[in-house]
Structure formats: structure tokens, C-alpha cells
Amino acid sequence: MKRSRAWAWAVFGTGVAYFLIPLIATFEFSLKMRRGTYSWDAYATVFADPRFQATFGYSALIGVCTIVVGVLIVVPAAYFVRLRLPHLRPIIEFVTLLPLIIPPIILVFGYIRLYNSSSWLPFTGSALATDLLLVFAYVTLSLPLMYRAVDTGLRTIDVGTLTEAATILGANQVTILARIILPNILIAVLSGAFLTFAIVMGEFVIASLLSRPAFGPYLQLIGANRAYEPAALAIISFIITWGAMGMIQLLARFAPKTAVRTD
């Protein structure tokens, strides 16, 4: 018994070391900008860089837009599939997994070919339209996570009966989605939203090939030309991702509770 426990700790320790040592090394390196002493200079340089602020702000805005568009598409789709077309669920699940199988580079080349300035839908013809295209691309990219988060949320409530209960009280489909379904799966939706945000903030390929001033290409640019700042940016990116994950954990505590009691 003791022997197996020691093995378990050894495996756990190896796993922790595998993930933490590079992170600690990166963090330590990011503090070494000033010769002979630890300092926050790399971070100060990064935060003072106007390109950091611009690209971070741009990606954050695109992230929020992606979340809004994603929620507007995924929540009604997942709801109606669960309510009216349950036999289509395997197909929908497969479709939502496609973005994990098809690399972003294929996706963006397809977009550029389909929506170039001489096509019927010239999305790449203007900056604003390209921004829209970027949002649509990110919605696609985050589909596996957003769909699964929403579907898991829908699984925790009795969608059919709640819909019927609201319908018989006079509510239409929009009211039901907005006032009954969405509030009851809000925590799941927010989980998907934070994951989407984390993806958008670090994405490089699509933003770069669509020539958008996003945070991902900025990270690459700094990484190619500087020594200490990329390490600081890597740590900042980790903090953003972990912040998003922490918010998911925090919000899970506020999920509406259901109670099937017999007393």
C-alpha cells in the first residue's frame, strides 16, 4: 500500500515538474533584464509599449465580439437540437469537432480564397469587413469548446419541460430562450466564453494571415526581436488564461440549483 502511494506521488511530482519547471524558468528569465539583479523591467517595457496596448485592446474587443456572436449562434442551435432534433446530435457534435481537425491555416486560406476583394463577398476588401471575418473565424475555432460548454449546461436542466411550462404560460420562443434557458445555463455559457477569450487572445495564424493588428502576431514579433520581453509576455498570457479558468471556477458556485425533492 505504502509502495503504491509512493509511486503515485512520484508520478504526480514528475507531472508537476514537467509543467512547472519551464514556467518557473521562463518567469525567472523574464526578471533578468537588468544585469546582475532581478527586476520587473521587462514587464515595464512591455506595458509601456503602445503596440502592446493597441494589440491587447484589439484582441480583447475581437474576443468579446466572438463571444457575443458565438453565444447568439450556439445557444439557440444547441437548444433546438436538444429540444426538437435530438437525432441530429451526433452529426452536430461531429461538425463542432471539425475545427479541431482542420488546422487554422487551412481555414484561413479557404477564407482568403472565398472572401477576397474580387469575390461575391469581399470581406478582405476593407479593414472592418476583415475584422468581421476574423470574428467569424474565431467563432468557428471556438465552436468545439462553446458548443460543449452550452450542451453540458443544457444537460443540467430539463429543457423540454421548462420550455413547455413557459409556453403554456404564454411565452414565445424568444422569451423562453432569453428569460428561462439562457439564465439557467449562464454559468456554462460563461465557461465557454472564457475559454473562447483565452483562445482569441493567443491566436496567431488567422490574425497574421488576415493582417490584423492582434495580440498573437504581436507576441510573435516581440519573440523574434527581443530577449526578455517575450518571456514576460508568455507569463502575462499564462496569467490571462489562468484568470479565465479561475473565473469559470468562481462562477460555477453561482449556478442556479435545481431540486427534485419528494418531501
Add this chain to the structure above:
Amino acid sequence: MAEEFLRIEQLVKAFGSTTVVKSIDLGFDKGEFVSLLGPSGCGKTTILRMIAGFERPNSGRILVEGKDITGLLANQRQIGMVFQAYALFPNMNVADNIGFGLKVAGTPREEARARVAEMLALIGLAGLEKRFPFELSGGQQQRVALARALAPRPRMLLLDEPLSALDAKIRVSLRDQIRAIQRELGITTIFVTHDQEEALSISDRIVVLNAGNVEQFGTPFEIYNHPTSRFVATFVGTLNTLQATVADAASKTVAIDGQVVTIPALPAAAKSGEPVSLTMRPEAVSLAADAPRDIVLDGTVSEVSFLGSVIRLKVDLGSNSIHLDTFNDQRTPPPAFNEKVRLSIASSDVLVLGE
């Protein structure tokens, strides 16, 4: 008789190749409490869901006060419904749940607030308006669901097995409360249940359904005491069925395990030597010492179940056996296992059932 409030005409519903409701005709009066009773798969819930507007009939019509509502959507029918699984909105407190229908209908805020307070008083939960569903017991949740259904003043109330998810004790008290509220409001109510005791105790009339057909529609008294088919007789209440042989058709005598008795209700078409099924309720049978009646049978006690105020006995007559209930008498102990007893039955309580 007043004009029928709800009329169902030749209603048919099929799912794929299975027809679950087979051309049903029913009429319900205003203010009536009617139960749809039957085993699983008999079509009772499908009928209720068609009245609610959740299912579309393949053919037939549903009329409320003479107006055809078959084509109306569920949210246009002004019907209240209570579900088996409570179906309270988890993100809303009690007051918001009850007021949901009023809000959707655009009722002014003050009027809605007053109506919610009135409903809370009606269900005896005043003071709990800020609680969330998960903070309420099952019985309280179902009372809130009832208040929510009644708040928008629906034309009728549909109850889809609202007591099934509750413990036995709560079930009885909530059942009585539902009936009292229904009487107070005078609202036409249709109650779906597979529990015959529930249907008998709460209803003005009962529709007994079997395999998509109406077997019998009548008052609890008629359904229990005068079943028109073997299905109704066996499904509603406990029924003793004795296999007998016609001893002499002319004198209407039959032999039950060798004991010959006279059955005046024996059909004229019965022939001597033919097998025949005799049925009677447990309460129609008593120990001969208690109340001598015209049919007397001797048997041996094979089971004694002490149920408190009632003692249920099983008496073997040979190949047949009879269940009977006797009241617990504190001064007289019940018959013992294997004790020889004499049973008496009024021949008027014996039914000769066809298939």
C-alpha cells in the same frame, strides 16, 4: 345539463405506425374535475398534451365553449398546466415563478404583485416569495407550480401526474389541497393519473382508458361499483375473480370448487357445464358470522395481513381464493392461519363478466 365546456371529437393521434389515441369522443362540464385514468401507454398523457397544444392530433377536434382550439399554439390557449417534475424555473424565486405568466401577458406591475400575493395565500405559502425552488420541499414546489398555473386566470387547468414524484403522505395532503382549491375557484380541471385510488378520491368523473380507447366514463361510484368491462373491473380497485362452472342454467346455479350457489345475474345465454367468471370486490365479502347473506362459501384462511384499522384475509376455496377486508375489532382477534371460515356474499354484489 349545462352545455359542455370542453369537447373532444374523434381525436386520433399516432406516433409513426403506432396509434396511441384511437378516435376518442369526450365532453366535460364547466367546473368539473375529471381524471384520465389508465395504465402506462393508454394514451392519457397524449390526450392531455393535445388539449394543452403540445401535440397535434392526426385528426379530430378540441372545442372549448364551442370554439375550435385545435389549430391554436400552446401559448395562445389560456390553459394552466402542472407537470409531474414541478418544472419551476430554477433561476427565479417563488414570486417571480408565480408572476411569470402575468409578466408575459403584460399585466401591470401592481396588479401582478397583488395577484401573486393572492396566489401565495391560496396555496398557504405567504412569506416564502423570496425563496428559490431548491430551498423548497417537493410538496411546496408543486404548490408553487399550481399557483403559477392559476395566476394568469386560465380557462382550465391540466394536471399531468402532479403527485407522482412525491412521498405517499405529502401526496395525500396535496391531493386534498388541489381539490379544495379547484372547488374554491370552480375551474374545469383535467387530471392525469395511473393511480386509481387518487382518481377515485379526487374526481367528479373518471375516464378509464385502455390502449387508446375509452373503456368507461362515469362517476367514481359508477366506475368502481358498476364497471362495464373486465378491464375496468380489474384495473380499478381490487377484484376477486372466481372461475366457476354453470351447474344448472335454468335455476341459475354455479359450482365454485364444488360448492353450488345461486347467481341471479347469470346471463340467460349461459349453458350448463360452461365455465363462467364471477367477480366481486373484497368489501362485498364478509365472514358469515358478521353478516349472513344469500351466498355462503366455506374455505381455509391462507393469509392474514394486519393493516391497522383493516385486516386483509385470503381464503382458499380450493383452486380459487378470495381476498376480503374486515375492520379491526379490538375485542375480537382476527381468524388464524389455516382456520376454517365461512364467507357470505350478497348475490347482488357478484358480477358475471364477459371478456
